[in-house]
Amino acid sequence: RDLPDASTQDWPMGEAGATTPVPDGVDSKAVAAALDWAMAQEEQNTRAFVVAYDGKIIGERYAPGWTKDTPQISWSQGKSITATLIAILVQRGLLEIDQPAPIKEWQADARREIRIRDLLHMSSGLDFTNLGFKGENLTTENQHMRVYFDSLNVFEHVINAPAKVPPGTRNSYLNSDPLSLGKIIRDTVEAQGEDYLSFPQRALFDKIGARSPVLETDPWGNFILSGYDYLSARDWVRFGLLYLQDGVWQGERLLPEGWTDFVTTPAPADEKLNYGGMFWLNRAPRMEQVPQDTYWPAGFMGQVTMIIPSRKLVVVRMGPSAEDVYPYLDEAIGRILKAIP
Numbered sequence: 001r002d003l004p005d006a007s008t009q010d011w012p013m014g015e016a017g018a019t020t021p022v023p024d025g026v027d028s029k030a031v032a033a034a035l036d037w038a039m040a041q042e043e044q045n046t047r048a049f050v051v052a053y054d055g056k057i058i059g060e061r062y063a064p065g066w067t068k069d070t071p072q073i074s075w076s077q078g079k080s081i082t083a084t085l086i087a088i089l090v091q092r093g094l095l096e097i098d099q100p101a102p103i104k105e106w107q108a109d110a111r112r113e114i115r116i117r118d119l120l121h122m123s124s125g126l127d128f129t130n131l132g133f134k135g136e137n138l139t140t141e142n143q144h145m146r147v148y149f150d151s152l153n154v155f156e157h158v159i160n161a162p163a164k165v166p167p168g169t170r171n172s173y174l175n176s177d178p179l180s181l182g183k184i185i186r187d188t189v190e191a192q193g194e195d196y197l198s199f200p201q202r203a204l205f206d207k208i209g210a211r212s213p214v215l216e217t218d219p220w221g222n223f224i225l226s227g228y229d230y231l232s233a234r235d236w237v238r239f240g241l242l243y244l245q246d247g248v249w250q251g252e253r254l255l256p257e258g259w260t261d262f263v264t265t266p267a268p269a270d271e272k273l274n275y276g277g278m279f280w281l282n283r284a285p286r287m288e289q290v291p292q293d294t295y296w297p298a299g300f301m302g303q304v305t306m307i308i309p310s311r312k313l314v315v316v317r318m319g320p321s322a323e324d325v326y327p328y329l330d331e332a333i334g335r336i337l338k339a340i341p
Contacts, residue, residue, distance in 0.1 A: 002206050012055070012238050013209035013250070023054040023340075030339035031059040038317075038332040039063070044302070047072060047319035048233035049332070053340050054312045055241065060233070063319065071212045071230035072318045075299030078215070078229035079178045081200070081239075083120055083263060083278035085185050087247070087255040088203050094188050097262070102184060103159055110163040116184065118167040119177045120277040121267035127164035128176035133300070144175045148227055153220045155183040171270035175226040178278065182225055197221060208242055208249055210235040227300070233316045236305045239297075240314035243307050260309075264295045286326055289334030304329065311337060 004014075011018035022028060031051060038049045039061045050060040050068075060068065089095045095102075097117045106112050114124045130144035131137035138149055143161070147154045158179040164170075189199045200223070205213050212235045216228035231239070243263075247255025263277035273283035280286075282294040296306045302325035306315040315333055317325065 001201055001211055003209065003211055006209070006211060009209065011057075012241055015234075018234075019057045021056075022058060023056055025341035026053060026058050027339040028058065031336060034332060034335035034339060035059045035061045037335060038328075041328060043323055044321045044325060044328055045319045046317060046321070048316065049318075050233045050237055050316045051336055052237045052241065052314040057234070057237065058340070059336075062233075067232075068234045069212060069232050071214050071232055071235075072303070073299075073320075074229050074231050074236070074297075074303045074318070075227045075301070077231075077236070077297035077299040077303050077305060078225040078227060079278045080297035080305075081204070081215075081229060082178045082181050082185070082225045084204060084239075084242075084255065085200060086116065086120065086181055087259050089185065089188055090259075091247075091254065091256045094192070095184070101180065102187065103180065105159050110166075114163075114167045116181070117277075119181050119184075120263075121168070121171065121269065122173055122177050122275060122278075123168050123171050123267055123269045124174075124177050124180065125163055125165040125167045125170055126158075126161040126174065126176045126180075128158065128161045128174045130172075130174055147175050147179065147218075147224060151219055153222065154179050154218045154224055154226075155186070155220075155222045159183055169269055171267045171275060173275075178226045179222075179224075182223055186222065204254070205235075207252070207254055208238045210238050233318055236297075236316045236318070237314050240305045240307045240316065243295075244309060244312065244314055264293070287330035287333070289330050289337065301325075306333065308333075311340065313337075313340065 006014040010016045047063045047066045051058050098115055101114045118124050128143050131142040158176040161176050186196050189196045212232035214230040215223050217223055247259050263279045266273040267275050279295045280298045282292050285292050291310050293310050294308045296304050298304050302321035304317050
């Protein structure tokens with residue numbers, strides 16, 4: 001990391017002034033009551049619940065033993081980090097989302113038609129089996145889950161998947177697509193003579209004041225950003241603020257103009273309107289009390305960073321819930337929305 005002590009910098013680059021002054025119109029008592037309710041739902045096992053409105057943190061709660069600085073396993077929220085690293089390379093002019101995926105192993109067959117856009121939409125059409133997360137399914141046939149439990153070269157594993165259907169015709173949540181993007185990121189960064197392993201911190205996290213991230217690799221040094229990523233709740237707030245601000249951070253455009261529009265537009269092959277460009281959407285809607293323009297990174301067992309542009313709100317919830325978190329989030333966020341302008 002190339003950042004000074006957080007206490008020496010103003011929020012959001014640092015921690016000074018993160019919670020003060022409270023933005024006009026916020027009912028702080030109502031926000032506190034909403035967070036108290038959220039933490040009281042013990043079956044959810046929430047470890048962190050943080051709310052930022054108009055750029056300021058207006059409330060946060062942590063389970064005993066957890067703090068604002070504790071990196072927490074974020075699982076598939078990392079897929080949205082992958083999308084963001086692609087966006088940074090697009091902004092630098094090194095990639096275009098409508099170009100064919102620059103993976104040499106794909107150029108001799110039907111996979112040469114797969115675009116970066118298709119991978120971002122989880123619509124590559126690759127033949128890559130996902131049998132779910134159950135003990136009896138942890139087999140070599142469960143290609144989606146093997147990236148977590150086998151000692152694989154994860155990039156080699158995914159780029160060797162053959163085509164099954166034409167790209168853009170099937171939306172299917174598969175680790176093949178974000179990890180193929182990961183391969184593209186590594187190849188692009190290294191082709192520029194840059195260090196791949198420090199690239200996420202240097203190009204993204206240092207830029208937004210994120211000091212907690214830990215991204216794990218496979219034994220070959222490939223980031224397993226489909227799931228093995230750890231960030232603090234406050235750093236996920238920073239990530240959400242980057243998107244809430246349309247990819248601009250303190251006057252510097254980090255993400256291409258129009259990127260947030262892209263990631264929040266439903267994938268053409270997703271008839272349920274649930275998925276955009278490596279972000280989940282509330283277009284259907286999935287939550288009734290939450291605005292339909294809400295979008296979010298989501299990870300296993302309820303790791304979420306809700307971005308609500310129409311209400312200038314970012315809500316982060318973390319912790320391993322065995323329950324469906326969305327009815328819970330709908331109620332909690334509904335209560336918070338009543339407490340802000």
